[in-house]
Amino acid sequence: MTLTTTRPGVRTQAPRTPKRTRRRPRWEIWAPLGLYLAFTLVPFYWMLLYAFRPAGETGIVPWPLTTEHVTKVWTDLGFQTFFVNSLKVGAASLVFTTVVALTGGYALARYDFRGRRLFMVAMLCTQFIPGAMMLIPLFQVFRTLELVDSLWSLILAETVFQLPLSLILLSGFIRNVPVELEEAAWIDGCSRLRGFLLVVLPLLRPGLVAVGSFAFIHSWNNFLFALMFLSSQDKYTVPVGLSYTIGEYSADFGALAAGGVIAALPVVAVFAVIQKYLVQGMSAGAVKG
Known part of the structure; x- marks a missing residue:
């Protein structure tokens, strides 16, 4: 390490920093972006x-x-009726999917039980099954339960199909929350449920919003289930109403x-x-x- 000294009374000038030149965006960047935007x-x-x-x-x-x-x-x-029906199905699917996925995701993230990985692999494999393959079995189940031509058939079907992916996503969000935060809440006297509600749940807001929004949008846009399970015009949703x-x-x-x-x-x-x-x-x- 070398030290540089100067004579008394001699002013030294600090080295100038080179000015940054402002680069102009090139057409190679804007042309593809413009085409994609158009x-x-x-x-x-x-x-x-x-x-x-x-x-x-x-x-x-x-x-x-x-x-x-x-x-x-x-x-x-009659789009006023279709719009309200779609809102009902979307809101109910959002609530049911989020609540069930939250409880199941917490169990997958915090408990190490036998068959946990096998269960998660099975959940992932269900995503490869097209919804069209399940129309006839679901129709038979809903007919037995007397839910055909009811909005509850759409709500249950949407919840079942959205649950596996939502459960895995939320389990990943919960796993990224340090368990030490819950342990500190337990030491302060909180139960596991209260510690989860006060400490973990506020940190899961981005994950809950993502899972809930995906469930709502998927149920809002679903056409196949609504066309198959609904027969009365006053029960139609927006996608079915558009087809008419x-x-x-x-x-x-x-x-x-x-x-x-x-x-x-x-x-x-x-x-x-x-x-x-x-x-x-x-x-x-x-x-x-």
Whole structure:
């Protein structure tokens, strides 16, 4: 290590740091991004164009704007009822899937019992089974339980199909929470349940939001189960209602696009609310200090 000395009265000048040159984004980056953005947004614009453009118009700009298609779909075609039915199914599936996956995920993460890995492998293998293969067995079960043409058939089917993946995801979230936090709560006099509710559960907010949003969106978009298990028009959900805007020889594109806008609004709203939870750390800062 060498020391440099200077004579008294002589001022030394600090070395200049090189200025950072601001690099301009190259077209190689923006061109693919622009193409991807156009590929993603053009279908949405086309849907909005048909939904708010007057019937008979052919322009690429929806002017003058009209809400006749939305009014027709919402009132005449019964989309108000379909929308409420989809909300009921989505909300119930969200609650049941999250609660059951939370309890099962905690058991998988905190208890080491015989057959735990085999159970998790079996849960993963169920994801390879297409839902179409289970239509006939599920229909027989629901007919025995007298749940055919009932929203409960959709709720139970959606919960069963969403549960394996949700259980594994939440078990991973719980496993990443340090067990020392629970042990500290037990030392302070908390029971296992109270320690879980007060310490672990607040740290699982990103995982709960992710699992609940996936369950809601999947049940909202599911068409096959609703078409198979429901037969009364007042029990239809939004995907089944959209199919009835297409006739045998023609299709009402304005009504179909308006129904698509109505169906997309809850999904867009859900992602707008949860996007901040999906990117934040699960237990950042929990054991600092």
